[in-house]
Amino acid sequence: MPRTIFLLRHGQTDFNVRGIVQGSGVDSSLNDTGRQQAARFFAAYGHVPFDKVYTSTLRRTHESVQQFLDLGLPHEAHAGLNEISWGMREGTRITMEEDEEYRRVLASWNAGDTHARLLGGESPEEVAARQRPFIELLRARDDERTILVCLHGRALRVLLCQLLNYPLSCMEGFEHSNLCLYKMEYTGSVFTVKNFLDVSHLQVAG
Template identity: 75%
Template sequence: MSVKKIYLIRHGQTDFNVRGIVQGSGVDSSLNETGYQQAARFFAAYKHLPFDKVYTSTLQRTQQSVQGFLDLDLPHEQHAGLNEISWGVREGLRITPEEDEEYNGVLQQWNQGQTQARLLGGESPDEVAARQRPFIDLLRSRTAEESVLVCMHGRAMRVLLCQLLNYPLSFMDAFEHRNLCLYKLHYTGSMFSVNSFLDVMHLEECV
């Protein structure tokens, strides 16, 4: 097969991002003004590419981030496997590693390889990885789709990159992300590789 090109982006900025409030899969927030500007800049930079398919999570902030491409009538599929990790009872709250001992403790467990750990009512990285695998199988199997755009969420993106690149999930924090950042990946039919890491050049006038 020819090399499949995968343009993997995180959704644009939301007010929850600005305020440091955890969204997760249970908070279906919308882009803010900056997020829409980021989406417009990404579209302006990449609208010339012949994407065969656009994939998003089921949460509206991902669809809003690629709306320009959908307005071109490109084929679009939503997949719950691309949804953000569930942070359980902590969703909708402002928590940071410095302020919240439990939250910080779970992040440390993940970094130490205990990726079955979760916050109360939430998901573990292992569980996120399991629900992403059908989507990965889909990416592998659809050989006619030579160029695809995938929009998802920060923590879930880290999990997906670990799976595509055969890293342990404890490595996921090495994959940095920003709102509307881009990872370009190639799939040769046997392996995935990163062609571009944390590309934000299209956002230079949007900071």
């Protein structure tokens, strides 16, 4: 019997709206839109009998699944799921159009140099390394048949590459948006994606 893993990116924050990178060093809360997104996800999936909820240690992931935690579901927070560190640039606006260093680092990643990083920040390889203990834990706990994991955009891309055996240079292929869902199935040996960048729950009226 395959296991089911819901991988969820956190809801919207004011930093997301303003194009300011948060990384692992900015512990922001959801804004009103983010809280509405979280409520809509709960309305769509609150009936699912999750055995465990996993989050990063950052507030925005906890707030995104708070209604599930309020049901009394078992919960663990893992620093391995925290967002990539953007180093000295955390809390500042970074865009492809305006930022040469950011463009250069992303181009390096796409070209296969996944050890590149912004000044003071982490590389995708370092993020992947700290995620691996969580992945091993995930594989080992086969009594948890249905789980919910809430994390961050870049961390989600790195995790998907690892679960699906893609090189980290392919991570841009895994698009994400606030409160998007990647629904996975795990057979005990192979992870597959059943729902890719699913946001249908956000389009529910009300």
